[in-house]
Amino acid sequence: MKDRKPKNVFKEGAISSEFIGQSIAKHQSKTSIGAHNIFLGQVRADVIDGKTVSAIEYTAYEEMANAKFHEIRESAFEKFNLTCMHIYHSLGTVKIGEICLFVFVSSPSRKDVFKALEFIVEAIKADVPVYGKEIFEDASHQWKVNS
């Protein structure tokens, strides 16, 4: 299911497990698919200088980010034999234990999904203007840095 127009990847707040389950269910009619690979980013309760993260607040340069997500999508379809690809990223507040990134790739074969998923996730981390502000339990904050 190649989709050539950029779409809005962002969702307000956390991505629910029900939404993920429903996305999986929707693919059961696509009987050329043999392998799905799903990446989920979950907000960690990191302890930094004795203070514990309680949530991350996401903001983004939305137009540019959606254009970048689209580029990553096109380039993954070019590089790998994929049937479907879906990317969702949270905006706003996502509490610890909740999911902020959902990347879902499907292909006839498993080799393609493994390579494609890692490529997409690394590209998102490196190239998409999204910002995470880590909110501590005492309401202070720091700007997240990706490793």
Add this chain to the structure above:
Amino acid sequence: MKDRKPKNVFKEGAISSEFIGQSIAKHQSKTSIGAHNIFLGQVRADVIDGKTVSAIEYTAYEEMANAKFHEIRESAFEKFNLTCMHIYHSLGTVKIGEICLFVFVSSPSRKDVFKALEFIVEAIKADVPVYGKEIFEDASHQWKVNS
């Protein structure tokens, strides 16, 4: 959540998308997790010599298979920094579009989940005595061969 005793990986019939969603939900209390990676094997409607697959019937040497799954699990925990690992494989009939294999790994960091998931899925394909019988629409069959 290392679990040192072998467990039964097999489930009768297809693995439902609701079950997968619920497994994801259960991990939201584990706030040291930053990344989940999920592999799903789905039964394809392959066309072979003009006949279309309608289902796969799985059988296994169950005791040996569960022991192998356990070995793979232990070895993945040794090689990678994982918080959780879950493996489910279907037995019996799984129709096209339905899910027959669910592998779920979680870690503080994404690098570990990518490597671990691929390692586990490849080991399952190579080392676990499970047999898929591809049933065609005309009720004839052939024994599946992994590539």
Add this chain to the structure above:
Amino acid sequence: MKLNIKYFGLLAEVTQCAAEVIDFSGSSVSELLELLFEKYPILENKDFQVAQNQKIVSIDTLVSEHEIALLPPFSGG
């Protein structure tokens, strides 16, 4: 000794047998296979591994356990 022989996948189909007890007086896996090939000539052209007590063994291994399984190529997942 009495052996429980188990056949899986394609092999259970061609032998029309999932499991049986066989009286075996030889020593190695290869001797056991000769006996089974006599009973089921069709097995001789098939690709399979042998597991003794759930461990894959070579044909030179001595038969020392009761549970012997004939395993065609795996196709899980």
Add this chain to the structure above:
Amino acid sequence: MKLNIKYFGLLAEVTQCAAEVIDFSGSSVSELLELLFEKYPILENKDFQVAQNQKIVSIDTLVSEHEIALLPPFSGG
């Protein structure tokens, strides 16, 4: 020319400004940055890239579009 300058993440915090319109008569991105450093001296020590019309550009690039964004290191996912 009138430029829409956008600040993101940490930069929006330190400038206390998410977006503003600036009158710019110079030519390159580096000249624009000099102007912004004058207005917000704190920007000078910060790590960021510049996007012109949503494309990352070098400081030698000519300013030819109205939308300029200052982007600190990304931290999505």
